[in-house]
Every structure is written in structure tokens, then in C-alpha cells.
Amino acid sequence: MSYLEYRVKTIPVGWRKILFMNWGLTALIIGAAFSGFAMLISVAGGNIEPWALSQMQRFSIGLLTMFIIAMTPIWIWRNVSVPIYMLSIVLLLLVEFLGSTGMGAKRWINLGFINLQPSEVAKIALIMLLAAYYDWLPADKVSKPIWVIVPIAFISLPVLLVLQQPDLGTSLLLLLSGATVIFLAGVHWVYFGTVIAFTVGFVIALFKSRGTEWQLFQDYQFSRIDTFLNPDSDPLGAGYHISQSKIALGSGGWTGRGYMEGTQSRLNFLPEKHTDFIFTTIAEELGFIGTISILAIYVGIMIFCLHSALRHRERFSSLLTLGLTMTFFLFFAVNMSMVMGLAPVVGVPLPLISYGGSAMLVLMGAFGLIQSAHVHRPRGST
């Protein structure tokens, strides 16, 4: 147990921990959240109701959560990663049986005070488990086939359960972030080469299967792919989201139409304007300046995380931070790509900005873990 080898002096304790938090990261997170509040007020036509206020409350809870997690020693988190993973699997199973249906998929579970999305919890739990797994696994065994199959099983379980809901977007995110951790752990290239080859083969099979009896995807998923590939073919039907969001984006120009002046979102041309498509409102109202600023904030968050991760000497901290960074990156990259017509429409919110409690809390939890790893990093004797 490497953590036990730490000299007490090198790790901050008590209230001093607060000083060692990654304050730059915290500031950027708060900045992103406040941009989110501003945009939520704008899409509500200048009103704090119905979105901005509850988003603020959630963010406050999220911030508190982050602090609590950050103050908890990182090795505690490592030690509970297995139970957390198991809990998330149980939740995923629960949602399968008694989850409520929304938008054609069973994703939510009502915990009384919050509608929890277990797939969000699974994202973090999976990264934690994988990081803990590789922390435990001796380095020379990493590329042994038997030790590669184990993490693949860890990933497959939640991925398949989420796919069952059905939520293709989230399951792909789980798969990608999990694979990233395996990759970062140093598993041999050959495995990845094989997987990529198989993936390509699968995609080809997927398209071949369309319309046959052994069709691998649901029709709605095919239609999403279709409209993604050619959104103009059906601008009022399935391609509506993409076309309208591209119009909103494009009409922003350099400086946008001005705060609260966006016609596309205010006139309801945009779907999901307060959740998955909030980026389009930013684009229309604040223009290129606004969107590039948001991107800059995200990149800043990422760089803080990467910087912190590369300085960790402990595998768990390092892999956990890098894996969670990947999760965060996938959130905003997929959302922006989708809005800008680079990816099909999958239900992925813009992190910290989109309206939504579950995603916000889980994300803040993830940042809490990153902060915890940062705070509890052994430093030279000070």
C-alpha cells in the first residue's frame, strides 16, 4: 500500500488541505457554471425561473459535494471503488426494472429528492474501478491476456446495461473512457489495433444489417445516423435539430445577436434549448467570441487536470484523473460536435452549462475526485 509509505508531512492535513486545492480548476468550473446560469436566464426570456434558479441550487450542492470529496483522502476513494462500482451496477439493474421512461428510454430512477441517472454514476464508478484495478495489478502483468479480459469485463457490464435502456450515446462514452484508462495503463498496442479493426468491421456489418431481420440497431438510431450524414434531406423532420442548430450557430457571426436577442432559441426553433442544445443559444447570442470562450474554459479545465495528472506518482490518482478528464472531454466534445453537425445527435449535455441535476452532481463529484487526488498528492517536505 503505497499510500502508507507517505510521510505525513508531505501530505497536507486538516484545514491546510483547502490551500492545496486546485484553485485554478475550481475557478474555471465556477466560471463555466456562471456562464450556464446566464444562458439559462436568457433562454427563459430573461427570467431566473424556471431553469436558472434550480440550476444554481444544484450547482451549490455540487460545489459542496466537490469540497467534501476533495477533502476525503484519495486512498479512501480507491478503497471504496469496488463497492461504488457494484452499487452503480445495482442501480443500472434497478433502472431496468423500475426506472421511469422518458423520451423513449428508461434512464431515470427516482430517489425522492432527485431523479438519478445511474448511467452517470456508472461513468465515474467505472473509471474508479479501472484505476484501482491497475493500481493493484503488477505492471508486468498488464498486457497478459487474462488480465486484459478482466477490465474488458468491467467495462462491458455497464456498457451493455446502458445499451439496454437504450442509450447508445452514454454507452459509447462509457466504452471510450474505459478504453482510455486501459490504454493509459500501458496495455500493449496490439490489443487496441485488434479492437479498432473489429470496430471497423462491426460498423460495416451494422450498415449491412439494416433492414434485415438481424438488424443490430433500432430504427431510430439508424435514422439519427442518416440525418447526421445528411441533415438537409429532411430539414423539418428528423434533421430538424441539426439544421436549426446550425442555423442558430451560423447566424451568430463574430459577436452574436446580443445577449437575450437570439431569435432561433427565443422563438422556439431550437429544440432542447436549455439542455443539450444550449450551446446554440450561446453561439447565436454571443457569437464566435462567446463559443470560443466557452471552449477556452473547457480546455483550461482539461489542462489543469492533465497537468495535475502528469505530476501524480501514484497510479490510481494518475489514471483516475486522466480517465475523468477523458470523460469530461467526451462530454463537451460530443455535445459541441453534435451541435455543429460533426456527430449524430446523442443525448449528451454540455458539461456544467446545460440544465440538469444528475449530470451536474456527478460531474462535480468527478471534479471532487480530481481535486482529492490533487490535494492528497505527496509533496516535497514543506
Next chain:
Amino acid sequence: MWQKSNIVSYRHFRTARRGLLVGGIQLGFCGLLAWRMHHLQVEKAESFRLVADENRINLRLIPNQRGEIYDRNGVKLAGNEASYSVTMVAEDAGDIDLILERLSKLINLSPEDIERSKAELEQSAKFLPVTILDRLERDDIEKIAFNAPMLPGINPEIAFSRTYPLGEIFAHVVGYVGPVSTRDLELRKDPDPLLRIPRFQIGKVGIERELETTLRGKAGTKKVEVNALGRVMREIERKEGSKGANLKLTLDTNLQAYVRARLGNESASVVVMDCNSGEILAICSSPAYDPNKFVRGISFNDYGILRDDNHRPLASKTVQDAYPPGSTFKMVTILAALEAGIINHREKIRCNGHVEVSNRKFHCWKRDGHGNVDLIKSLRESCDVYYYELAQQVGIEKIAEVARILGLGQSFDIEMSAVTSGIVPDKLWKLSARSREWVVGDTVNSSIGQGYVLASPLQLAVMIARIATGNEILPRLIESINGVKADEETSKLKLNKNNLNLVRKALFEVTNDKRGTAYDSRVLNKKSQIIGKSGTSQVRNISAVERTLGVLENKDLPWEQRDHALFVNYAPYDDPKIAVSVVVEHGGSGSTVAAPIARDITLQAIYQGTPPITAYPVEDRAKIYNQQRELKKLMPRTTKSSKVQA
């Protein structure tokens, strides 16, 4: 304690290396996102901003009101009545079937309505409103408004629908409006965007059709900002349209209603004209139909009944049908002979009841003949043989020329549908229309208005008006458009005044001499004496065999083979005011069927109301008195009360 084993540092090194790689990929992707943002937001900004504006700004038409139609006294013949309707915009509705189903639970929507709406929604542009149902009650509209959130794309609207307060009385003149059909669009080649509104109503027949563009006016437009649901958020710009022009017709509702009532269920047509101005006071075809039914959309059954009726209620017989004018054509033959100088009024021709021309026997209506016949007697007693002889000398060309001078063989520029030009045959006509040489027999037939000669009731009215005044009277139906009167000019006919006087004198005797064929329909009062000519035109050939066996009486024949009864007249003698033509299809004898109708109508027109009973001969008074009472019951009561200022 911080000394790491080699393996550990190697591990760390590898994690850091791969971490940098992954981080690099992530940052690279962010660069791609930034480039994409720049591309969409800056480079293509112009084109997207344009699309966004199109998205939000919608040009809508404001339908204007159609011009109203009044009679000469300001009685409304066609107006606009506010009615509620529901429309649907396919684009906003989304699931059309679902919305229609919900709507059908709220209001009474028949399966046919739903079928038709669906068809229309499919045909028209997604953003155009399609009327689902009109003529709704206020209650229905309130129900729809209350349930609006459940019914995207459904909008209750107030529209104006066309009404014809006097119903069938003016059916053929005023006509009716109906929804634009694809055929209308092809025929009219009218770029007016109003016509592209589904179920927009345009004139289908009659004045409504002929003066469509005048009545329609111009639609206004408004630019509105709409949201994604099509809901109008605000109006950006508004251009008011202009109402269609109001028309004032020359028709007199009281007279028209009287004529309509007088004709009853006969298949007949009547034209009453002001002799001097050519203004048409009444123009009525019987039987008729209710134009309001067509505006609402006539049922297949009702239409079938109208279409299959052998009295042809849909036909506007006054202008679109041409009949052999029979003896009413005799004035033309006489004038032609007089103009050609072939006869004078003293010259006599012997009538033996028939005459043989090119081995063919032509009979006079009087089997025993009229004996010696002069000009006056020939018209008064309608001797056919006189005209057979005359025509052979005059020739068809001269007859045709006079016929045209009197207004036959030409279609008048009158605002009704399918105005026929009739036929005034001559040698050239027969060669081109029948590809045969003209023979003398044709001339003989034509001389008494049989054979190829065809004239519409309107033409006959113009003919008698021209004979009465000696002026080139042209029929007119429109008194003013939006209060602006059309100028009228009349020139003298190219006919000798004395010849016309001679014909008038002969015509006077037809109705006012004991020996006249229409003496029974005389008028006692000098100021309203009628001067006219009856005609009975055959619609079948009577074979020689039949003649020897005895010609069948009209009443023994099936209706379709009976003779047409015609009468043309003007009144009074000294100062002609009114010209009338009456055609009763398959009515029988002109003098016994058509003449009494013509007399009643003429008197009604001259007295502008019910004539005094003293105008009629004593023996008719009891019958006329009852008839007047009966007809009064049939006249619409609304006539007086609906009078408003035009």
C-alpha cells in the same frame, strides 16, 4: 521511501507518455472544434443569418373582402357574411392524423371532411393554412380555443363567405363562387397569390366569374415573426389590401323576382330590356338553382338532381342557348325585302297553304292557306308562304345582313357565362360549317326562322328593341363599378326609317287587331300596349306521311318533341320603353303560351309593380286577378327590407 523501483518509474514514464498522447489528441480535437466554430460562425455567417431570418419572418396574405353586387335600386344580390372556420398548418401540426382525430372529438367532423382535408394538406405547401371545416358555431370555436395547446397547427379563423340573399332568383346572372380548382389555375394563368390559398373562392359562373378580378380586389400582406410552432409573435410590416369593387347592376329585383315567379317550373327564359339604353332589367332562366348551395359545396346527390333534370336548371338559357326563332324572325325577312326594294306594303302574294320549291313542298302553318296576303297581313296572321316567296327573291345574303344589323349572329359583350352568338346562316357559313353548298330550300327555311337559324333569348330581345327604336341598342348588365358609370353610345341602325315604321305598324296589328295571332294577349291601356310577334318553332321534322295522317297535336307528343313557344315584344307603341323576349322550351304555341307571359311581364315592368287589372281585357280579368294573388305569395318578402344604399 520515494525511491521507486525501475519498474515503477518505467510504469510512470509510460503512463505519462500515453497521458500526453491522449491529452494531445484531446487538445487537437478542441482545435478542430474551434476551427469548425470559426467556419460556421464567421465564414458562413452571412448565409446562415439569412436562413435564420427566413425562419422567423413569414409573409402572410390578408384576404380582403370580395366586392358586393347590388341591383339598380341598391338591393344586395351578393354579399359577404362572417363565418367561423378552422384551419390547419401542416408544418405546425406535426402528426396530422392525431390532431385531426383530436379535433374530431371536439367538433362535428365527418370522415369525408377528414379525407378531403388530408388530401388538401398533402397537396398544398406545408406552411399554408388549409381550411378543415367552415361555417362553424361560436361554441365550436370556443372549444377549439380552449383546447389550443392540444391542437398545434389548428387555428380558428373568422372568414367571410359569399351569400346570395335572394337565392335562386339571380342564380344564372350573378352566378356563384367556389374553391379554386387546378383547372381554374390552368385556365386563368392568374399570378395572384390569393388563388394559391387552398379553398380560396373565385367566381365560377355568371358575373362572379366574368368580373372575377374586379370583384376580387387585392389581398393585403403582412410580414410576421413566427416561432417554431408557427405562432405569430409580432407583426413587422403590414400592407392593407383593397376590397373588391362593388357592382351595381341594371337589374331590377322586383321585376326579376316577378319573372322568376311567373315562369314557375317551365323550362323557359325571359329577357327584359330598357329599349333605349339597352339596360337589362330582368334576365331569367327557369328552372334555377340555389347558388348558396354551391358556395357551401353542393352534395353529389343534389348536383346529380340538377344535372339530370331535363329542364336543365343549371343552364343559363337566356344567353347560352340558341333556339330556332321561328316566326319572330319574319321581321328580319320583311326588312331585308324592303331594304332590297323587292316589295312594297301593297304588293300581295297568294297563299294556298303550301309552296313547292325544288321539288319540295313547304307548308304554311294554316293548311288551307291565307289567300291573298300583303305585308301587314303576312305578319299579323304570320303567313309562311308569303315569306317563302319573298326569301327566294331576296336571297340569303341580304337576309343575313339584316339579321346581323338587328343583333343576331353575334355574341354580345355581356358579363354572363357562355354567351352564345347563335347562327345567322349564309352561303359561306354552310360551306365551312356543314361543308355543303347552300340550296334554295335553306333560304326558304331560314325565311321563317327555321333550318339553320338560331338565336338566343337575349339576341331576340335586342332585335325587338332595335326594331322598336331604330337605334343600335347594345345590352348592358353593369350600371356602375364602384360608383363609376360606364359611358354608353348608341348609333342609328343602317335601316330605312320608313321600312321600320311599316314593320312596327304590322307588329301593332299582331297584338291589337282582332285578326292578329296574339290578339288574346292584347293590353287595353294605350300607355302600355304591347307590340310583338309570336313564334312557334319546330324542333322536329314533320314527314309527308305524318302530314297525310294528320299532324299530331303538341299535347300528344313527348315533352322533348313539342314546339318551342316564343314571343318578342316592346311597349308602348308611341314611345317604346320596354323590350321583352320570352322563350318557353317545348311550350307549344307562341301566341297562346309565350305571349301571355310576355304581356304580364311587360305590364309589370311598365307599372314597376303589379299592373292595374283594367289594363287587361275583360274576359281575362278574373284569371289575371287570381294569378296576381298567387304570384305575390311567391315573391320574396326580403326584397323591400334588404334594400340598402349601394
